[in-house]
Amino acid sequence: MRSILDRYAPAPAFDEFAGDDGRPRPYYEALAATLEGISSTDFRHRVTRINDVLLRRGVTFTVYSDARGTERILPFDLIPRIVPASDWNGISRGIAQRVRALNAFLVDVYGEARCLRDGVVPRELVYSCPHYERESIGVRPPRDVYIHVSGIDLIRDAHGRFLVLEDNVRTPSGISYVLENRDVLKRSFPRLFEGYDPLPVDDYPRRLRDALLASAPAHVGDPVIALLTPGIYNSAYFEHTLLARRMGVELVEGSDLFVRDNMVYAKTTRGPQRVDVIYRRVDDDFIDPLYFRADSTLGVPGLFDAYRAGNVTLANAVGTGVADDKAIYMYVPAMIRYYLGEEPVLENVPTYDCSVDEQRSHVLANLDSLVVKRTSASGGYGMLIGPMSTAAQRAEFADAIRAKPREFIAQPVVTLSAHPTVVEDGLAPRHVDLRPFALLAGDRVDVPPAALTRVALVEGSLVVNSSQGGGSKDTWVLGD
Amino acid sequence: MLSRLAESLYWAARNVERAEDLARLIDVTAARSVDRAIDAESRWQAVYDVAGIVPHSDDGPDRGGAIERIVFDGDSSASIAGCIRIARRNAIGVRAELTTEIWECVNTLYLFAESQSARAVGPDGVSSFLRAIRESAQAFGGICDATLAHEDTWLFLRIGRFLERAAMTTRVLRGLEDDAGPHVWQLVLEACCASEPYARARQQSFDPAEALGFLVLSASFPRSVRFCVREVDEALHRLSGAPSGTFANAAERTSGRLASSLAFTGTAELCAEGAAGAAARIGRELEELGAAITAAYFPRIPVG
Numbered sequence: 001m002r003s004i005l006d007r008y009a010p011a012p013a014f015d016e017f018a019g020d021d022g023r024p025r026p027y028y029e030a031l032a033a034t035l036e037g038i039s040s041t042d043f044r045h046r047v048t049r050i051n052d053v054l055l056r057r058g059v060t061f062t063v064y065s066d067a068r069g070t071e072r073i074l075p076f077d078l079i080p081r082i083v084p085a086s087d088w089n090g091i092s093r094g095i096a097q098r099v100r101a102l103n104a105f106l107v108d109v110y111g112e113a114r115c116l117r118d119g120v121v122p123r124e125l126v127y128s129c130p131h132y133e134r135e136s137i138g139v140r141p142p143r144d145v146y147i148h149v150s151g152i153d154l155i156r157d158a159h160g161r162f163l164v165l166e167d168n169v170r171t172p173s174g175i176s177y178v179l180e181n182r183d184v185l186k187r188s189f190p191r192l193f194e195g196y197d198p199l200p201v202d203d204y205p206r207r208l209r210d211a212l213l214a215s216a217p218a219h220v221g222d223p224v225i226a227l228l229t230p231g232i233y234n235s236a237y238f239e240h241t242l243l244a245r246r247m248g249v250e251l252v253e254g255s256d257l258f259v260r261d262n263m264v265y266a267k268t269t270r271g272p273q274r275v276d277v278i279y280r281r282v283d284d285d286f287i288d289p290l291y292f293r294a295d296s297t298l299g300v301p302g303l304f305d306a307y308r309a310g311n312v313t314l315a316n317a318v319g320t321g322v323a324d325d326k327a328i329y330m331y332v333p334a335m336i337r338y339y340l341g342e343e344p345v346l347e348n349v350p351t352y353d354c355s356v357d358e359q360r361s362h363v364l365a366n367l368d369s370l371v372v373k374r375t376s377a378s379g380g381y382g383m384l385i386g387p388m389s390t391a392a393q394r395a396e397f398a399d400a401i402r403a404k405p406r407e408f409i410a411q412p413v414v415t416l417s418a419h420p421t422v423v424e425d426g427l428a429p430r431h432v433d434l435r436p437f438a439l440l441a442g443d444r445v446d447v448p449p450a451a452l453t454r455v456a457l458v459e460g461s462l463v464v465n466s467s468q469g470g471g472s473k474d475t476w477v478l479g480d
Numbered sequence: 481m482l483s484r485l486a487e488s489l490y491w492a493a494r495n496v497e498r499a500e501d502l503a504r505l506i507d508v509t510a511a512r513s514v515d516r517a518i519d520a521e522s523r524w525q526a527v528y529d530v531a532g533i534v535p536h537s538d539d540g541p542d543r544g545g546a547i548e549r550i551v552f553d554g555d556s557s558a559s560i561a562g563c564i565r566i567a568r569r570n571a572i573g574v575r576a577e578l579t580t581e582i583w584e585c586v587n588t589l590y591l592f593a594e595s596q597s598a599r600a601v602g603p604d605g606v607s608s609f610l611r612a613i614r615e616s617a618q619a620f621g622g623i624c625d626a627t628l629a630h631e632d633t634w635l636f637l638r639i640g641r642f643l644e645r646a647a648m649t650t651r652v653l654r655g656l657e658d659d660a661g662p663h664v665w666q667l668v669l670e671a672c673c674a675s676e677p678y679a680r681a682r683q684q685s686f687d688p689a690e691a692l693g694f695l696v697l698s699a700s701f702p703r704s705v706r707f708c709v710r711e712v713d714e715a716l717h718r719l720s721g722a723p724s725g726t727f728a729n730a731a732e733r734t735s736g737r738l739a740s741s742l743a744f745t746g747t748a749e750l751c752a753e754g755a756a757g758a759a760a761r762i763g764r765e766l767e768e769l770g771a772a773i774t775a776a777y778f779p780r781i782p783v784g
Contacts, residue, residue, distance in 0.1 A: 055591065056584055056587055056588050056591065057580070057583075057584060057587070058572075058575075058583065058584075058587050227576075232569075232572045232573055237572070237575075238575075240576075241575035241576045244576035245575075245576050245580075250482060250576070251575075251576035252482060253484065255484070256482045256483075256484055266482055267482060267483050267484075268481055268482055268483060269481050269482075269483055269486045269632065269719070269777050269778075270481075
């Protein structure tokens with residue numbers, strides 16, 4: 001019998017599974033032993049079966065670029081990614097530190113703006129950020145919490161060092177895959193767990209609910225939570241339904257809510273019902289047509305007034321997008337030093353700010369070796385990967401950078417770490433990232449051991465986004 | 481519960497019930513119309529009328545056309561494929577209210593109805609396709625009853641299911657000619673899955689009046705109009721908490737009045753009106769009940 005592991009050749013990058021000697025790292029040894037006993041054919045059957053299960057469950061996302069709104073399952077890779085306790089301790093400390101600093105920055109930037117006066121973050125960068133919400137200036141969210149939920153994307157460089165690639169502090173998604181992947185893998189391939197006891201992920205919804213309750217408006221006795229979704233056509237709708245079900249809260253659309261006397265109510269079969277905390281998965285621009293985009297049908301007229309009056313908690317708060325702008329990102333290590341007086345646990349990827357003259361010249365001269373990103377884009381859209389680009393693409397980006405330098409940053413190509421992944425004829429290394437999620441409750445940051453590993457299924461690709469052909473893996477965080 | 485969700489539950493259940501009833505009707509009609517004693521064309525026309533679909537003028541009401549238009553036509557909202565699509569669309573909207581087992585049942589039903597392999601059955605395989613649809617739809621009802629707390633979510637599903645079932649029974653009866661013979665009556669009973677229960681209840685030679693009475697007035701047969709209306713009436717009263725025999729809104733008044741009238745009608749009275757006439761009248765009263773439920777609980781534009 002040919003084992004699935006037989007022809008695995010480690011990647012020319014940091015290989016998560018194999019050490020420099022080509023042997024499995026200690027915390028992968030038990031998994032390697034199990035995999036030795038499994039044939040490629042058996043493996044392929046399991047892949048097919050699991051994809052059927054995911055489709056039946058409706059674990060799908062909608063592809064926006066596809067006019068028919070096709071539902072696809074996020075391809076699930078059977079080989080779990082293992083994060084040993086020694087790595088996870090640093091990660092969770094670093095994430096907690098970063099989220100505290102980012103939240104402090106938001107409190108400051110919409111409050112006294114000390115960091116701008118002290119030159120920690122350039123004033124013009126903040127004022128030119130499209131997600132800097134002037135309406136939010138002077139509005140203090142309950143308990144000063146802006147970033148109730150965040151997802152921080154980490155990658156590993158050639159030395160295996162974890163670096164922060166980007167912060168997602170608006171409406172990060174992906175936790176449903178973490179929950180489903182674990183459940184599906186346990187049901188369909190329990191043998192893989194032999195020798196392991198990964199920390200459970202399934203209490204994430206409870207922890208999320210606790211965090212939301214902790215930042216309810218102070219005067220409310222028994223707060224009612226609702227999850228606000230843009231609706232069934234949103235790419236993360238499945239996740240919204242899963243979280244609402246597991247938290248036991250109502251899943252609402254904008255048209256289910258209304259505001260009267262600065263209070264938010266749901267329209268129910270028994271008349272209006274007060275809502276105190278809204279975990280909203282609708283972007284700032286769309287939450288209230290009276291203040292933001294007037295053409296939005298996803299929001300609730302008057303919601304911002306209710307929020308400003310302190311009668312409802314919005315999670316995340318309005319205006320968090322200024323903190324995950326890709327140019328502001330460069331200043332997060334400085335924020336950590338400034339607000340917390342600590343050294344960053346997790347470092348950034350070196351980044352060039354195209355709005356600074358000498359940095360821009362460097363970027364323009366080295367487009368073929370850099371990755372260029374739009375500061376306000378997400379989802380892997382609007383990127384130029386220099387080494388894989390054509391001259392025409394580079395020329396196009398060069399023109400765009402010269403025209404609107406504030407909208408671009410550039411980074412050296414970091415070869416993401418790689419992990420054994422199921423391919424047509426066995427296992428092969430594919431690049432992965434890691435998105436841990438953080439929950440901020442008051443001044444306490446909870447980093448549940450529920451992190452999403454995304455994998456670029458195309459050989460050599462460094463783009464892991466689901467909208468760009470990425471898949472996901474169950475991620476086992478090991479206890480001490 | 482949110483009005484939008486209540487409405488989606490109601491329509492999800494109505495459409496699953498409709499898909500089940502249409503599947504049974506078409507399967508029975510296809511099998512029965514093989515007999516010479518049955519005028520196939522008029523039976524297929526009756527099926528079109530039940531479905532509310534007009535046959536293409538050039539193909540006339542026959543088996544092949546009916547299966548194409550009433551079973552598989554995904555663009556129609558009245559076909560079986562259309563009902564299943566609408567049921568799933570509504571189930572997605574209320575996904576957070578449903579148990580995972582209910583959702584998987586609807587989603588599996590949809591994926592099956594849409595799958596090329598299920599559709600490529602050819603004319604002789606349609607019966608097994610229809611049986612699979614019917615069984616999945618029945619499983620939906622069973623899973624709802626067995627996995628949901630019997631509270632508002634369940635009650636709205638139940639109202640949708642039984643209102644649609646009552647309406648389907650009246651639609652099948654509406655297409656009966658006054659002089660319909662025992663073969664046609666047998667087909668109608670089977671289309672309502674009433675043939676064996678009827679035989680058991682009335683151990684005597686066949687009598688059209690008795691069959692009509694059974695399908696409309698039986699207190700214990702779960703597809704009779706009376707039984708279904710009583711279920712709707714009870715569910716409505718449980719929703720509002722109003723005691724049976726009273727009413728808290730126009731929906732309960734309509735359901736209560738209809739339930740009482742069916743409980744106090746005799747078979748002879750019904751026969752005097754004629755099967756088609758009585759069924760048409762009761763059908764209109766069920767439409768009024770649907771409108772009253774919409775006005776009371778979800779005064780919005782329907783989804784789908």
